[in-house]
Amino acid sequence: MGSRVEILNDDGYRSDGRRQYELREITIDLSQRGAADGSAMITHGLTQVLVTVFGPREAKMRSHTLHDRAVLNVEVNIAPFSTGERRRRTRGDKRVLELASAIKSTFEPVVQTSLYPRSQIDIYVHVLQQDGGLLQASINGTTLALVSAGIPLLDLLCSVSGGVHSASPLLDLTTLEENDLPHLTVAVMPKSGKVTLVSMETRLHVDRFGEMFRLACDAAKVIHGEMKKAVKARTQKLVNAMDVGPGAKLQGDFADRDDEMDMME
């Protein structure tokens, strides 16, 4: 057998060349897609997720609405070509439903649903490429899509995954690392430090867990910085676009403007 890939070698480098606490490269694209009210495409290294948000709008089924707040409806669609081996999942796949349900319960306390009674907010998550950190990318993408749609949130929810490799904690795991190590995903509201999601499906010693959890919460603040930068850049772009179009700020006095309009006719 060939040499086994080392999760963390003696010099402190991981299998993809990162350091122990280093996060993967994050790219955020908030441009509009389709007829969605808000959309965001986020990549963490090689994991790419597209999230589109519709709403708040009239619910399809009146019976599914609540009288005092909006209902969050999350649907996850994992592309068959997203992993190395093609795998077609039906809509009722339990793993997919579990992911959707985790995202929904993560955002229930964050979205200000009480402002929109009897309406529905639809969140559609499309997984285009997977290389570990799927829940993390989905949650970050959903936050950005909700912001892009203009839906009021209590805070930007940031999520990061982490794992432990023989007493050394690692952040932002790839598929290779997730298969080997016990790992958890946390979703944190950075300003207040409140946590809305902690998810772990493997076994981890209690002592290691505390350290890992604190580290992941700190890492979420770093992702918060990236998200804020992306949202600001997008807003700046939109504001600049508004300045150029009709209805721009008046420059000079009214007489000049009238002359311009006469000439255009």
Add this chain to the structure above:
Amino acid sequence: MISISKSEKSYIQESLRSTLAFREDGRGLSDFRSVFLETGIAPLANGSARVNLGKAGQEGGGGTEAIAAVKLEVEDVQSGDGVDGGRVACNVSCSPAAYSHISSNALDNLQHDYTTLLHQVLSHPTLHPKNLGILPHKKAWLLSLDVTILSDAGNAFDVIFMAARAALWDTKVPRTRSIQYAGRKSVQTPEEAMDVDGNSAGPSNFNTRDLPTATDFELADTWDEGEPLEGRERWPVCITLNIDSPVHYLDATLLEEAATPLRLLLLFSFPSSSSSILQSMKLLGPGELKLSEVTGHITDGEKYARTLFNALESKLRDEDLRRNQKARTKFAGR
């Protein structure tokens, strides 16, 4: 598919039938909206493409968008579902984001309709690529084409086939080399040799199970993506003629599709060696056509399809250039 009022419907129909026919966005009857195409968007797939028809601008939104990806898997011909020479399987999935106003059952039906059409056209023996076999009668490639519709602003059929064609154009089949295991010759003298399972004269010492002389294949070069899929120039393009007798027009928006539900789908293939081939034809929607009208539409459709095919060809070659040649010169210049 969207609801439309009687006055909207008659407005659209009247404008189409008037002497100076015009449409709601000012296009001519045979004008397409702008098409954005990009190949190689899914690096894990053997071939992929994204097509967006009718986006508002470079940074704009809207339009009909579809992603297509091809994955090749090895299938066993004898024990599995494999067919000697490989087989093609197509699948279309509609994102609920694209069709948020219809129920999930109706969405499944729609997906099934698109899938059936795509599969029946592309898996036809005349289009079958010749380099999908690996080991004759033993192993072959299964080509799975997955198309996902991310948003729909009308004319979904044309976009699905454009994306499928682009992904198939981009597909590279890994080069394989067949290998054969040979056992060491036994050094025992004939009288000492044990008669194990009656295989005393067996050729291979590795043959511990009842297998034929093990032949297998290996990838010639793991870093090489492979050779292009054979028959790239044969894949068809689809042109949808929306018919509101006696007028027909192309590339309908959602409102126009609701106003003129009768459509004729024509799939043309333009192989370099021979003249154009009508690969498939389908009439959708309520209404009827005289046979003379149908032949007229086929002739017109062939002209439109040829224009679409040529435009698609030049764009696909451009994409090849961008990704391969330019990437190499960029890397060399670092």
